[in-house]
Amino acid sequence: MQEKGIQMTLFEYFQDAECFSLKEAVACVEQVKEVKEPSIRARIYEGIEKGLFSRVAKGVYTVTKEQDGEEVTCMLVQGNGRDLSFLKDNSIDAIITDHAYDLKKSLKGGNRDFAAYECFQYTQEDFDEKYRVLKKGCFLVEFMPEENGENYEYLYQMKKMAKEAGLEYYAKVAWKKGNFVANTGRKSKNTEEIAFFTKGKARNLRPDAKKDKAEPGISHYMSGARGMLPTVFDIEPPGKNARIHQAEKPVELLQQILGFVTEEKEWVLDQFAGSFSLGEAALSSERNAICIEINEEYFEKGKERLLSAKSRSR
Structure with a gap:
């Protein structure tokens, strides 16, 4: 099956756009025509900066x-999350994602069954692109399968590719899925690994209590996440009847991770959005997000989810 890319023409930018009249479309073009490169990258950034669109393209x-009086935005892109060419260098404050890894034994049991989903294994280029779009000192957070005899080499390769790209290994925290027990009956199946990397040395997010005490009235920060990462995230996964994706992550878990690696109003990227729970977590945490999903069915469900989440927050 051919992967669907993100690039598009200016004609596609307006075709089938129910929310625009011809007059409005011309007006929009007039406002972005100073952008020399007629790319989705330019249009997205102009659209964000000028607040022009609810449907950008x-x-x-x-x-x-x-x-x-403050706004945060979640951008939904239907396309191939491995193609980040539409993003500028050093433009993203964090990447938090869970790729559909191609490891057959690891995809069965528990809450994962990807028989009908497009799976793949990362290449060096994937991590090079993650490094390129991340800002200096910012975090890449990757959900990984629990290590076993089949996947340990791939997990090692992922970490090696991250290092080759220039990313530094920061920490690993297990996600314990509450009282969940896999349908195999093995309690050990109720965890996933969450690996934290940084682009170079971690930026200064952690409050420095000692310096704050020495100099009252001034906020001091030191290198690292906004707080000490826990030894484990112990949070129940979404129930089988409630989730819309096989590997859906609980919003509460993603809210906690966002709290450690980002600040309010910053931009976080999820390359493989799936259920779009990261988008909901970002909106509820006053973060901006870009969520990419290639599957049309999940993309449509994600739109419904985020619109519903927006309505609930009013």
């Missing part, structure tokens, strides 16, 4: 939430 939508 074919397959590109934004959901904006306003609270106390």
Whole structure:
């Protein structure tokens, strides 16, 4: 099956756009015509900066939430999450994602069954691109399968590729899925690994209590996440009847991770959005997000989810 890319023409930018009249479309073009490169990258950044669109382009939508006069936006892109060419260098404050890894034994049992989903294994280019779009000192957070006899070499390769790209290994924290027990009956199946990397030395997010005490009235920070990472995240996964994706992550878990690696109003990227739970977590945490999903069915469900989450937050 051919992967669907993100690139599009200016004609596609407006075709089938129910929310625009011809007059409005011309006006929008007038406002972005100073951008020399007619690419989705330029249009997305212009659209964000000028607040022009709820539908930025074919397959590109934004959901904006306003609270106390402040706005945060979740951008939904239907396309191949491995193609980050539309993003500028050093433009993203964090990447938090869970790729559909091609490891057959690891995909059965528990809450994962990807028989009908497009799976793959990362290459060096994937990590080179993650490094390119991340800002200096910012975090890459990768969900990984629990290590076993089949996948340990791939997990090692992932970490090696991250290092080759220039990313530094920061920490690993297990996600314990509450009281969940896999349908195999093995309690050990109720965990996933969450690996934290940084682009170079971690930026200064952690409050420095000692310096704050020495110099009252001034906030001091030191290198690292905004707090000490826990030894384990102990959070129940979404129930089988409630989730819309096989590997859906609980919003609460993603909210906690966002709290450790980002600040309010920053931009977080999820390359493989799936259920779009990261988008919901970002909106509820006052973060901006770009969520990419290649599967049309999940993309449509994600739009519904985020619009519903926006309505609940009013």
